Amino acid sequence: MSEKVIKAALLGLGTVGNGVYKVLKIQKEEMEKKIGAVVRVEKILVRNIKKAAAKVEDPSVLTNDWKAVLEDPSIEIIIEVMGGFEPARTYILEALRAGKHVVTANKDLVASNGGELLDCAAEHQCDFLFEAAVAGGIPIIRPLKQCLAGNHIQEVIGIVNGTTNFILTKMTQEGMEFSEALALATELGYAEADPTADIRGYDAGRKMAIMASIAFNSRVTFDDVTTEGITHISAKDIRYAKELGCLIKLLGLARYTETGIEVRVQPMLISESHPLAAVNDSFNAVFVRGDAVGDTMFYGRGAGEMPTASAIVGDVFDIVRNIRFGCTGRISCTCYKELPVKKADDMESRFFLRLQVDDRPGVLASIASVLGNNDVSIAQMIQKNKDGDLAEIVVVTSKVREGNFNDAMMIIEGMSVVHKVSALIRVYGD
Amino acid sequence: MSEKVIKAALLGLGTVGNGVYKVLKIQKEEMEKKIGAVVRVEKILVRNIKKAAAKVEDPSVLTNDWKAVLEDPSIEIIIEVMGGFEPARTYILEALRAGKHVVTANKDLVASNGGELLDCAAEHQCDFLFEAAVAGGIPIIRPLKQCLAGNHIQEVIGIVNGTTNFILTKMTQEGMEFSEALALATELGYAEADPTADIRGYDAGRKMAIMASIAFNSRVTFDDVTTEGITHISAKDIRYAKELGCLIKLLGLARYTETGIEVRVQPMLISESHPLAAVNDSFNAVFVRGDAVGDTMFYGRGAGEMPTASAIVGDVFDIVRNIRFGCTGRISCTCYKELPVKKADDMESRFFLRLQVDDRPGVLASIASVLGNNDVSIAQMIQKNKDGDLAEIVVVTSKVREGNFNDAMMIIEGMSVVHKVSALIRVYGD
Numbered sequence: 001m002s003e004k005v006i007k008a009a010l011l012g013l014g015t016v017g018n019g020v021y022k023v024l025k026i027q028k029e030e031m032e033k034k035i036g037a038v039v040r041v042e043k044i045l046v047r048n049i050k051k052a053a054a055k056v057e058d059p060s061v062l063t064n065d066w067k068a069v070l071e072d073p074s075i076e077i078i079i080e081v082m083g084g085f086e087p088a089r090t091y092i093l094e095a096l097r098a099g100k101h102v103v104t105a106n107k108d109l110v111a112s113n114g115g116e117l118l119d120c121a122a123e124h125q126c127d128f129l130f131e132a133a134v135a136g137g138i139p140i141i142r143p144l145k146q147c148l149a150g151n152h153i154q155e156v157i158g159i160v161n162g163t164t165n166f167i168l169t170k171m172t173q174e175g176m177e178f179s180e181a182l183a184l185a186t187e188l189g190y191a192e193a194d195p196t197a198d199i200r201g202y203d204a205g206r207k208m209a210i211m212a213s214i215a216f217n218s219r220v221t222f223d224d225v226t227t228e229g230i231t232h233i234s235a236k237d238i239r240y241a242k243e244l245g246c247l248i249k250l251l252g253l254a255r256y257t258e259t260g261i262e263v264r265v266q267p268m269l270i271s272e273s274h275p276l277a278a279v280n281d282s283f284n285a286v287f288v289r290g291d292a293v294g295d296t297m298f299y300g301r302g303a304g305e306m307p308t309a310s311a312i313v314g315d316v317f318d319i320v321r322n323i324r325f326g327c328t329g330r331i332s333c334t335c336y337k338e339l340p341v342k343k344a345d346d347m348e349s350r351f352f353l354r355l356q357v358d359d360r361p362g363v364l365a366s367i368a369s370v371l372g373n374n375d376v377s378i379a380q381m382i383q384k385n386k387d388g389d390l391a392e393i394v395v396v397t398s399k400v401r402e403g404n405f406n407d408a409m410m411i412i413e414g415m416s417v418v419h420k421v422s423a424l425i426r427v428y429g430d
Numbered sequence: 431m432s433e434k435v436i437k438a439a440l441l442g443l444g445t446v447g448n449g450v451y452k453v454l455k456i457q458k459e460e461m462e463k464k465i466g467a468v469v470r471v472e473k474i475l476v477r478n479i480k481k482a483a484a485k486v487e488d489p490s491v492l493t494n495d496w497k498a499v500l501e502d503p504s505i506e507i508i509i510e511v512m513g514g515f516e517p518a519r520t521y522i523l524e525a526l527r528a529g530k531h532v533v534t535a536n537k538d539l540v541a542s543n544g545g546e547l548l549d550c551a552a553e554h555q556c557d558f559l560f561e562a563a564v565a566g567g568i569p570i571i572r573p574l575k576q577c578l579a580g581n582h583i584q585e586v587i588g589i590v591n592g593t594t595n596f597i598l599t600k601m602t603q604e605g606m607e608f609s610e611a612l613a614l615a616t617e618l619g620y621a622e623a624d625p626t627a628d629i630r631g632y633d634a635g636r637k638m639a640i641m642a643s644i645a646f647n648s649r650v651t652f653d654d655v656t657t658e659g660i661t662h663i664s665a666k667d668i669r670y671a672k673e674l675g676c677l678i679k680l681l682g683l684a685r686y687t688e689t690g691i692e693v694r695v696q697p698m699l700i701s702e703s704h705p706l707a708a709v710n711d712s713f714n715a716v717f718v719r720g721d722a723v724g725d726t727m728f729y730g731r732g733a734g735e736m737p738t739a740s741a742i743v744g745d746v747f748d749i750v751r752n753i754r755f756g757c758t759g760r761i762s763c764t765c766y767k768e769l770p771v772k773k774a775d776d777m778e779s780r781f782f783l784r785l786q787v788d789d790r791p792g793v794l795a796s797i798a799s800v801l802g803n804n805d806v807s808i809a810q811m812i813q814k815n816k817d818g819d820l821a822e823i824v825v826v827t828s829k830v831r832e833g834n835f836n837d838a839m840m841i842i843e844g845m846s847v848v849h850k851v852s853a854l855i856r857v858y859g860d
Contacts, residue, residue: 023580023722033766034579034647131577137723139569139577147561147569149464150453150743217464275729278708292453292740293567293730299705300726310722313580327757336463 012082019309105132111206118333137307151290162282200229345403374408442512449739535562541636548763567737581720592712630659775833804838
């Protein structure tokens with residue numbers, strides 16, 4: 001019995017590429033029975049063939065010539081794990097135009113150019129799959145596009161950046177300050193040499209753009225996402241949050257409202273009893289609320305060699321099934337709506353505010369009145385410990401329009417009795 | 431533009447059937463854009479047409495004649511939500527043989543006859559989907575069959591029965607005894623009039639059989655599953671578990687080992703820090719460990735009208751996509767192995783044991799020696815409060831072969847110094 005072979009090419013052989021190579025090797029024996037064909041890695045595009053040679057069984061698969069991959073008609077599946085915008089974007093478009101199916105883990109590219117790539121795939125009846133681009137090994141794209149397709153998704157909340165979740169977990173559980181926790185994350189390999197994209201929320205923002213697009217069937221790009229990082233969060237804020245029964249997490253929030261989609265990434269206080277509060281260390285989770293299914297959550301490893309490879313190989317196997325059944329392009333772009341995305345000022349949030357103020361009568365009242373004048377309802381207002389001549393005031397607001405809150409803050413920051421706004425953090429929930 | 435209509439029939443219009451009817455109605459407007467066709471419920475098979483008439487817009491779709499459904503060639507999808515073995519099994523087989531695709535939520539039937547039904551579907555190139563049969567609205571079948579297909583699954587742990595999880599949550603959080611918590615569950619509608627299948631672990635066992643079959647690519651039926659219920663769990667055991675940093679949950683455990691598959695449902699102590707420990711009330715969750723993906727968890731509503739309907743409609747939409755692309759039967763039975771299923775005696779477990787014994791020197795030593803003689807290692811042994819002339823001993827064992835432990839217990843139960851075995855509960859983990 002001759003086995004059916006489907007040839008694939010890997011673009012890139014870094015951590016993730018290496019993981020894919022390994023998983024395909026481990027699965028080799030079972031593939032035929034599982035999906036009706038064997039996936040063979042025919043070519044691997046690398047920059048430095050010598051350096052890559054040690055990583056593969058047969059170095060003759062290595063090439064640094066994209067054209068040799070593109071123009072090999074026997075290669076049906078391209079697995080793009082180079083990352084970055086270019087040349088990844090061009091390679092993917094060229095591959096799709098040549099009738100090759102593409103799997104990618106490239107969240108930057110999908111978050112900015114997903115529409116372009118999906119349109120190109122649809123035009124050529126090719127599959128373009130990117131389960132690995134969001135939350136690593138956690139199945140979330142397929143569940144959203146298929147399993148939960150009978151829902152109007154109302155909200156997607158994600159802890160989708162392992163670096164920041166590790167940092168915040170250390171700050172919470174061990175009382176570390178941000179800089180100390182970041183240093184530890186770097187030492188342990190959880191943070192990259194340049195951690196900017198993680199700690200500023202950009203990485204999470206890209207994943208939220210992709211999930212929002214699928215959840216609400218309307219294209220959202222990274223530019224639409226309001227992002228705020230965690231560099232200003234202090235151990236003190238985390239202690240105060242705890243007093244309120246909350247933790248601080250960097251949450252990606254995508255919400256459907258009648259007046260538009262809200263998509264943002266911000267550190268937020270979240271109740272200790274929420275399922276997301278138990279998501280610690282470098283784990284990721286995505287919480288989805290749908291009109292039929294209610295609350296669901298998907299939890300797991302959001303990054304790393306093998307978890308990311310798990311997602312990629314799942315996509316590759318799906319393409320093999322589609323090729324065998326002649327139904328490639330079966331699920332393409334699902335953005336058939338054009339919903340407006342709200343500006344930051346028009347979103348609604350609750351706020352946790354910590355102020356250092358003059359310790360004298362009337363100060364609390366005057367701050368309360370500024371908030372009230374700007375339609376900011378106060379849920380809680382606590383005078384905390386004194387610090388010399390200063391008192392500390394903690395305010396938790398009800399849900400308010402962000403624009404109104406910002407107007408109030410402009411005035412509060414200018415008040416002579418207010419010495420410092422020590423913290424301003426959003427609170428998840430109603 | 432004429433819209434493409436795909437006709438479906440509902441078998442049954444109980445809670446779940448009603449949910450499916452509602453969700454299809456809610457999704458009506460978007461279906462065409464989402465999946466390229468509109469699903470129309472052409473017929474609904476009910477026992478009592480008069481009673482059902484109030485539930486539907488157009489009572490002319492109601493029928494009590496199965497042949498009228500089966501022999502209507504325009505009906506392409508059958509949604510079986512009657513439950514039970516017969517006539518559901520016969521109807522599904524007849525539908526598949528007639529070339530109709532089938533979606534079911536019938537865990538009893540799939541757990542016992544899944545192989546037969548999937549084979550029949552494959553023979554006729556039909557889809558037979560049952561996402562709703564396990565853990566209600568939580569996407570788990572598709573993630574296992576597709577997203578995680580690049581893994582060797584090592585373990586699936588499920589909290590997959592909402593009734594027992596509700597009862598154990600009340601016992602844990604409010605110190606209720608079993609009977610009290612069961613009464614509350616019945617009052618609130620979380621337990622059926624006859625709760626046997628839930629509280630004895632049969633319902634969870636059926637779901638575990640289905641998941642084990644998919645996770646390990648080898649058919650497991652309900653008869654293969656070792657089940658134990660929660661009727662003997664006391665509030666005192668839960669308090670003792672807490673002292674050990676654990677909760678008690680009814681866990682479904684499916685585990686791959688070199689010598690065979692273990693599949694069982696048993697109440698177990700589980701560490702408070704395990705993600706499953708935070709799954710409370712009637713929520714369900716499935717924890718999956720794979721060689722590539724590592725630990726993942728899927729959380730949500732395991733039952734109920736709308737969550738179950740969410741899963742069913744997801745399956746229906748998938749079939750519509752398959753019909754449009756001519757690829758029905760694309761993912762069929764994935765049980766291509768024939769792995770042995772271990773007998774209970776050959777499984778390995780840790781045990782929590784609570785004994786009432788004579789309060790005099792040497793008793794503890796003699797019990798320890800019986801355990802030792804049977805190769806049962808003791809991880810912890812604590813003499814608890816006295817109760818008159820009796821002392822209470824709590825033993826936690828290391829992982830042992832269940833047969834050896836049972837042998838030891840036979841002897842211990844016969845010892846004159848042992849007055850009562852008050853509790854014997856497994857402990858999850860190594």
